[in-house]
Amino acid sequence: MTMAATATAIAPQEQFASDVRSGLAKPRKELPSKYFYDALGSALFEAICLLPEYGLTRADERVLSRNTREIVGRIPHPVLVSELGSGSGRKTRQILGALCKRGPVSYYPIEISPKALASCAAELDDIDCLSIVGIEREYLDGLQTVAAARPPGAHLLVLFLGSTIGNFDTGADAKFLREVRGKLRPGDSLLLGTDLVKRVDVMLEAYNDSLGVTAAFNLNLLSRINRELEGDFDLHQFEHLARFNDATSSVEMHLLSKRRQMVHVRQSGLVTTFEEGETIWTETCHKYTCPEIARLAAAAGFRVEAQWVDETWPFAESLFVAE
Numbered sequence: 001m002t003m004a005a006t007a008t009a010i011a012p013q014e015q016f017a018s019d020v021r022s023g024l025a026k027p028r029k030e031l032p033s034k035y036f037y038d039a040l041g042s043a044l045f046e047a048i049c050l051l052p053e054y055g056l057t058r059a060d061e062r063v064l065s066r067n068t069r070e071i072v073g074r075i076p077h078p079v080l081v082s083e084l085g086s087g088s089g090r091k092t093r094q095i096l097g098a099l100c101k102r103g104p105v106s107y108y109p110i111e112i113s114p115k116a117l118a119s120c121a122a123e124l125d126d127i128d129c130l131s132i133v134g135i136e137r138e139y140l141d142g143l144q145t146v147a148a149a150r151p152p153g154a155h156l157l158v159l160f161l162g163s164t165i166g167n168f169d170t171g172a173d174a175k176f177l178r179e180v181r182g183k184l185r186p187g188d189s190l191l192l193g194t195d196l197v198k199r200v201d202v203m204l205e206a207y208n209d210s211l212g213v214t215a216a217f218n219l220n221l222l223s224r225i226n227r228e229l230e231g232d233f234d235l236h237q238f239e240h241l242a243r244f245n246d247a248t249s250s251v252e253m254h255l256l257s258k259r260r261q262m263v264h265v266r267q268s269g270l271v272t273t274f275e276e277g278e279t280i281w282t283e284t285c286h287k288y289t290c291p292e293i294a295r296l297a298a299a300a301g302f303r304v305e306a307q308w309v310d311e312t313w314p315f316a317e318s319l320f321v322a323e
Contacts, residue, residue, distance in 0.1 A: 038228075040223075078104075082158050
């Protein structure tokens with residue numbers, strides 16, 4: 001039987017307002033991508049994962065499906081599993097199901113979206129011997145809670161699937177993984193998903209789909225500010241922009257102002273002016289190479305124990321072990 005519970009420490013609305021104020025006050029305007037994921041944003045992202053142009057999620061699932069036995073075979077038992085950004089939990093179920101064949105497993109998905117945690121619990125509810133404790137917190141805070149709850153002798157496996165690590169700025173990915181490593185013990189494991197470099201046109205199409213779902217996902221960030229922070233963004237005067245940055249090997253998502261305009265965000269105490277063509281930088285999606293992943297592991301205090309790559313849509317799952 002699966003038991004579901006939720007440990008909650010909801011970030012205050014004041015933090016959202018503060019982040020919006022500081023981000024839009026910068027010379028290069030930006031907004032944290034974590035605020036994409038309100039209820040509507042989470043639903044839009046689930047739709048993005050089904051789009052023909054967005055091969056990343058299917059590649060991630062193929063790698064996990066084809067290599068579940070080998071991945072699980074490298075994980076000591078008993079094991080405690082925590083996932084950073086579980087989403088719906090669909091691609092995690094094979095790993096968890098295989099681990100549960102060896103004995104009971106406690107699973108701690110960490111999300112800032114309560115809707116995602118609810119979907120995850122529903123998706124995995126039928127797995128025998130799996131207990132689920134959803135943690136509605138930022139990744140590192142949530143992981144600290146999990147690490148503190150581990151019973152003596154338990155191995156900790158952290159899942160960071162998809163390509164969320166690529167959303168960090170250059171250098172910030174290694175810094176984040178070092179912080180993850182700081183909450184682990186030597187020998188603990190991290191299964192890390194990374195999207196790999198491929199043709200530029202293929203990468204750009206994944207973030208600029210023909211149905212406009214990604215555009216709606218991006219623009220919903222402004223809509224959320226309007227709904228929750230009393231903003232007055234005119235969504236018709238902004239458009240979604242995806243472009244490839246050769247210098248950083250990253251796809252960048254922006255919201256481009258179509259004309260000169262003034263915007264108020266009352267709960268942030270902000271009045272800001274946009275020039276025509278000025279953008280808000282909303283997300284970075286770095287694309288890795290396999291040698292780069294090994295360097296990232298070493299810089300963060302891990303070693304690469306094993307790596308599995310999808311050849312149809314170049315994507316890697318790498319098993320890191322804490323040194």
